[in-house]
Amino acid sequence: MTIRHVAIIGLGLLGGxxxxxxxxxxxxxxxxxxxxxxxxxxxxAARGLVGTVHDTPEAAVEGADLVILCVPVGAMEDAAxxxxxxxxxxAIISDVGSxxxxxxxxxxxxxxxxxxxxxxxVAGTEQSGPQAGFATLFAGRWCIITPPEGAHAAxxxxxxxxxxxxxxxxxxxxxxxxxxxxAVTSHIPHLIAYTIVGTAxxxxxxxxxxxxxxxxxxxxxxxxxxxxxxVMWRDVFLTNKTAVLEMLGRFTEDLTALQRAxxxxxxxxxxxxxxxxxxxxxxxxxxxxxxxxxxxxxEHGA
Amino acid sequence: MTIRHVAIIGLGLLGGxxxxxxxxxxxxxxxxxxxxxxxxxxxxAARGLVGTVHDTPEAAVEGADLVILCVPVGAMEDAAxxxxxxxxxxAIISDVGSxxxxxxxxxxxxxxxxxxxxxxxVAGTEQSGPQAGFATLFAGRWCIITPPEGAHAAxxxxxxxxxxxxxxxxxxxxxxxxxxxxAVTSHIPHLIAYTIVGTAxxxxxxxxxxxxxxxxxxxxxxxxxxxxxxVMWRDVFLTNKTAVLEMLGRFTEDLTALQRAxxxxxxxxxxxxxxxxxxxxxxxxxxxxxxxxxxxxxEHGA
Numbered sequence: 170m171t172i173r174h175v176a177i178i179g180l181g182l183l184g185g186x187x188x189x190x191x192x193x194x195x196x197x198x199x200x201x202x203x204x205x206x207x208x209x210x211x212x213x214a215a216r217g218l219v220g221t222v223h224d225t226p227e228a229a230v231e232g233a234d235l236v237i238l239c240v241p242v243g244a245m246e247d248a249a250x251x252x253x254x255x256x257x258x259x260a261i262i263s264d265v266g267s268x269x270x271x272x273x274x275x276x277x278x279x280x281x282x283x284x285x286x287x288x289x290x291v292a293g294t295e296q297s298g299p300q301a302g303f304a305t306l307f308a309g310r311w312c313i314i315t316p317p318e319g320a321h322a323a324x325x326x327x328x329x330x331x332x333x334x335x336x337x338x339x340x341x342x343x344x345x346x347x348x349x350x351x352a353v354t355s356h357i358p359h360l361i362a363y364t365i366v367g368t369a370x371x372x373x374x375x376x377x378x379x380x381x382x383x384x385x386x387x388x389x390x391x392x393x394x395x396x397x398x399x400v401m402w403r404d405v406f407l408t409n410k411t412a413v414l415e416m417l418g419r420f421t422e423d424l425t426a427l428q429r430a431x432x433x434x435x436x437x438x439x440x441x442x443x444x445x446x447x448x449x450x451x452x453x454x455x456x457x458x459x460x461x462x463x464x465x466x467x468e469h470g471a
Numbered sequence: 472m473t474i475r476h477v478a479i480i481g482l483g484l485l486g487g488x489x490x491x492x493x494x495x496x497x498x499x500x501x502x503x504x505x506x507x508x509x510x511x512x513x514x515x516a517a518r519g520l521v522g523t524v525h526d527t528p529e530a531a532v533e534g535a536d537l538v539i540l541c542v543p544v545g546a547m548e549d550a551a552x553x554x555x556x557x558x559x560x561x562a563i564i565s566d567v568g569s570x571x572x573x574x575x576x577x578x579x580x581x582x583x584x585x586x587x588x589x590x591x592x593v594a595g596t597e598q599s600g601p602q603a604g605f606a607t608l609f610a611g612r613w614c615i616i617t618p619p620e621g622a623h624a625a626x627x628x629x630x631x632x633x634x635x636x637x638x639x640x641x642x643x644x645x646x647x648x649x650x651x652x653x654a655v656t657s658h659i660p661h662l663i664a665y666t667i668v669g670t671a672x673x674x675x676x677x678x679x680x681x682x683x684x685x686x687x688x689x690x691x692x693x694x695x696x697x698x699x700x701x702v703m704w705r706d707v708f709l710t711n712k713t714a715v716l717e718m719l720g721r722f723t724e725d726l727t728a729l730q731r732a733x734x735x736x737x738x739x740x741x742x743x744x745x746x747x748x749x750x751x752x753x754x755x756x757x758x759x760x761x762x763x764x765x766x767x768x769x770e771h772g773a
Binding site for chain 1: 545569593594595596597598603605606607608610611612613615638642651652653655656657658659660661662663664665666667668669670671672673674676677679681682683684685686687688689690691692693694695696697698699701702704705706708709712715716718719721722723725726729730733734736738741742744745746747748749751752753754755758760761762765766767768769770771772
């Protein structure tokens with residue numbers, strides 16, 4: 170199978186970046202796109218995120234070999250229903266959502282009989298919207314494909330090749346394991362960041378202006394993650410509830426143990442953990458998952 | 472009062488950066504330094520972190536108008552006792568520690584009768600040691616000075632001028648308020664980051680290798696903070712216990728409320744918080760406290 174035409178539904182950070190990456194790295198592929206917001210469609214056309222921006226979802230997917238849904242996970246089912254009338258019978262339907270069991274179920278309900286291969290490129294920034302995308306977003310990043318039971322190997326391989334061409338590394342995973350892994354590496358970190366930023370802005374004895382002023386001590390890192398798209402993240406927590414609550418329980422247990430260590434003046438427990446976590450950072454860098462420059466390479470003294 | 476000679480005790484990230492910043496921005500000031508590790512002293516001399524590296528603390532502070540203790544807060548009292556024999560009677564003694572009430576008490580015990588003006592430059596990276604310092608670390612960052620009751624205004628102003636010359640902005644604050652503010656903006660963020668990195672590496676159903684591989688979804692940000700110096704941070708939590716436990720209590724309450732919202736499928740509560748936190752990020756950037764480039768300006772597609 171060869172992808173000659175990809176349709177992108179939802180032209181925000183992810184959808185727009187896919188369009189730009191295809192243009193840069195797979196220019197032989199035709200791109201079309203749709204977004205339910207007219208303003209986003211206009212901006213997408215102006216930036217050339219896809220070759221043609223269409224005014225309806227059916228028109229956007231007409232003739233497409235691959236359709237990628239790039240909408241919040243809570244909107245996947247409606248988006249899938251909206252494209253149904255325009256789909257080619259043998260088109261591959263995929264997505265970029267961050268919780269995969271819920272999306273697989275939603276797409277299966279909306280598009281019975283179609284070839285559905287959910288996927289999740291583990292890439293993004295805190296920005297969103299059609300201005301936010303860029304062609305190198307996926308370069309060197311993992312794209313996790315979660316083929317449903319009985320998926321055609323050829324369709325999975327075609328989707329994998331598409332993502333490899335955009336610079337991604339591919340991993341296949343069971344949807345339920347994906348949801349557990351991402352709960353740890355992405356969903357809980359976001360939940361914690363949103364929480365601490367909320368806590369800090371609600372205090373009576375420390376003003377919001379002080380929190381912002383002295384944020385370079387660590388807090389500012391959390392504000393970046395806590396600036397992520399509210400709709401996308403609301404939907405992630407609502408659709409990956411079980412894994413998120415499970416991992417949150419483990420985090421809370423560990424935090425309680427540290428709280429006890431602080432209260433009792435148990436410096437050894439603190440020191441042991443703080444030494445162990447340092448080794449994890451080294452591995453993240455060694456495996457090319459983060460910038461090795463200190464402070465993420467932030468500019469100092471600008 | 473004019474600072475002609477500054478002595479730096481402890482030649483790690485902070486001490487080394489002060490030395491390099493003085494060389495770059497206040498070259499008329501003589502710098503001397505000491506570190507209790509012979510290896511650090513050798514590296515400090517090789518990098519030229521200070522004009523002269525001495526083999527004893529007394530020798531390093533001899534003739535200094537200003538002595539800055541750049542050691543973990545738990546080591547301040549010993550470091551202060553060690554410099555006592557070499558101090559000029561009118562020298563100003565300061566530090567860079569992240570918890571100010573405990574340091575003020577430790578220095579007052581160790582150096583009765585001396586002019587002690589504690590301070591805290593809110594600046595740093597996750598790296599530590601004599602290789603980690605750089606001259607622009609303090610540029611554009613706040614330095615909080617916490618003068619004790621009855622401190623001489625002239626000594627405070629002299630210290631403020633010293634930091635301003637290195638590029639810092641100055642704020643005066645009561646030590647107890649400082650400790651509360653920094654608990655929120657720095658200590659709790661570090662504690663949470665250490666905790667989640669520990670939790671993630673201890674799971675049975677998700678391997679450490681998976682956690683590292685898919686860390687770009689948010690987790691990797693936490694690994695940076697959790698790579699900070701273990702001794703420094705152990706001491707911070709042990710010395711700022713009251714404020715840290717107070718703020719941790721508020722954080723845990725808020726996290727429990729979000730947990731309940733997820734469990735009950737209350738999307739509005741999640742959406743409202745996630746929208747509110749976005750505004751805080753905007754203010755952090757508007758006030759020059761973080762890089763406005765997406766993803767901290769990390770390189771993509773390298």
